[in-house]
Amino acid sequence: MNAAGPLPSLWADRPYHRHWLLAQAEGLMDFFQYRAINPKGGFYDLDPQGAPLTTHNPVRGIHASARMVHCFAIAHLLGRPGAADVVDHGMRYLWEKHRDQTHGGYFWQANDDGAADASKQGYGHAFVLLAASSAKVIGHPLADSMLADITEVIETKFWEERHGAIAEEFSQDWQPVPGYRGQNSNMHLTESLMAAFEATGERPYLAKAESIADLLINRRAREEGFRVAEHFSEEWVVDRDYYHPNEMFRPAGTTPGHWLEWARLLLQLYALGGKRHAWMPEAAAALFERSMTLGWDKEKGGFFYTLDWQDRPDKRSKLWWPMSEAAGAAHFLNQHVPSAFHEESYRTIWSTIAAHFLDRQNGGWFEETTEDLVPANTLFPGKGDIYHALQACLIPLFPATGSLTKVVQEHGAAL
Numbered sequence: 147m148n149a150a151g152p153l154p155s156l157w158a159d160r161p162y163h164r165h166w167l168l169a170q171a172e173g174l175m176d177f178f179q180y181r182a183i184n185p186k187g188g189f190y191d192l193d194p195q196g197a198p199l200t201t202h203n204p205v206r207g208i209h210a211s212a213r214m215v216h217c218f219a220i221a222h223l224l225g226r227p228g229a230a231d232v233v234d235h236g237m238r239y240l241w242e243k244h245r246d247q248t249h250g251g252y253f254w255q256a257n258d259d260g261a262a263d264a265s266k267q268g269y270g271h272a273f274v275l276l277a278a279s280s281a282k283v284i285g286h287p288l289a290d291s292m293l294a295d296i297t298e299v300i301e302t303k304f305w306e307e308r309h310g311a312i313a314e315e316f317s318q319d320w321q322p323v324p325g326y327r328g329q330n331s332n333m334h335l336t337e338s339l340m341a342a343f344e345a346t347g348e349r350p351y352l353a354k355a356e357s358i359a360d361l362l363i364n365r366r367a368r369e370e371g372f373r374v375a376e377h378f379s380e381e382w383v384v385d386r387d388y389y390h391p392n393e394m395f396r397p398a399g400t401t402p403g404h405w406l407e408w409a410r411l412l413l414q415l416y417a418l419g420g421k422r423h424a425w426m427p428e429a430a431a432a433l434f435e436r437s438m439t440l441g442w443d444k445e446k447g448g449f450f451y452t453l454d455w456q457d458r459p460d461k462r463s464k465l466w467w468p469m470s471e472a473a474g475a476a477h478f479l480n481q482h483v484p485s486a487f488h489e490e491s492y493r494t495i496w497s498t499i500a501a502h503f504l505d506r507q508n509g510g511w512f513e514e515t516t517e518d519l520v521p522a523n524t525l526f527p528g529k530g531d532i533y534h535a536l537q538a539c540l541i542p543l544f545p546a547t548g549s550l551t552k553v554v555q556e557h558g559a560a561l
Contacts, residue, residue: 402441
């Protein structure tokens with residue numbers, strides 16, 4: 147993949163490619179829409195064949211419920227029958243079961259008996275904000291109440307003005323869990339703050355998103371040669387020795403998939419903010435180049451899950467979500483920082499997804515493969531999430547100017 151040479155025509159402009167992407171999105175919605183519904187509330191995690199992993203009092207993670215709300219709000223905007231019912235199912239579970247009606251905030255995990263994990267985590271609260279914002283766009287009756295509630299919680303409990311970012315975790319009664327700040331929760335809050343700004347027009351949401359991006363990318367990632375550090379002290383000093391046994395949410399080292407995710411989010415933030423911050427497209431292009439240079443397996447394809455601090459592959463599994471984020475980032479770069487490298491990367495990414503991540507037998511995507519791109523289930527037990535893959539399929543079909551809810555609402559009739 148070379149940056150030199152004339153700009154090629156974009157796959158995203160070709161009718162066949164657009165039809166193919168829409169068919170992949172439809173397949174994902176077909177796979178999740180009815181299989182994932184738990185009649186007792188919330189959503190099942192699914193096994194590789196699409197059956198519930200467990201039907202006896204399963205734990206529901208707040209991010210999974212919120213992501214289903216977001217994705218099926220998009221599906222409703224596209225005109226998919228039954229999608230609004232999925233949004234309603236998820237919103238009611240978030241509001242009635244995940245929300246702590248005694249202390250405020252939202253439980254990290256819930257089950258049929260109540261809170262399975264009553265901690266209050268920034269990552270989960272970021273996705274509640276996304277769900278409420280997406281639900282507001284389609285006019286769900288709980289959206290305004292949830293949006294006001296989650297905004298107050300983020301503002302009064304999580305937001306640290308002196309850093310311009312959020313704290314990570316609290317106990318149920320809001321005792322701080324000391325010693326750690328994380329980029330992952332702040333990155334997803336950036337996504338959600340932009341969606342809230344688009345849903346409400348209230349600029350404080352956008353200002354917070356810009357503040358987080360400045361801290362994590364314009365300062366900390368730039369200091370690391372546009373490698374995004376994951377883990378920090380309370381004073382936002384990089385913690386290179388951090389280890390947590392839950393490598394799904396807090397992997398050690400660096401994670402190229404998050405560099406890719408930030409590349410897209412920065413360009414979205416650049417567009418929403420009126421293209422005032424010239425550093426954002428520069429940083430987005432640098433993050434993407436670093437990801438493709440250091441994180442992409444040049445022999446076998448796919449992104450290594452993590453790198454060590456010497457840029458060597460550490461956890462060598464190839465996951466679906468970095469592939470998804472790479473596709474979205476390449477599309478945004480093609481629109482804002484066009485180059486042959488970005489389009490060639492876009493084609494390589496989708497060709498690798500098509501060859502190794504689509505489960506043509508059972509439906510959906512393989513969420514994990516080995517280094518050799520053979521389906522595996524070590525970090526992820528099955529197919530628990532539509533969010534990354536659905537967005538990857540839909541983002542290239544729309545202008546690179548905002549969140550999917552915004553652009554689908556404005557341009558969906560043109561599909």
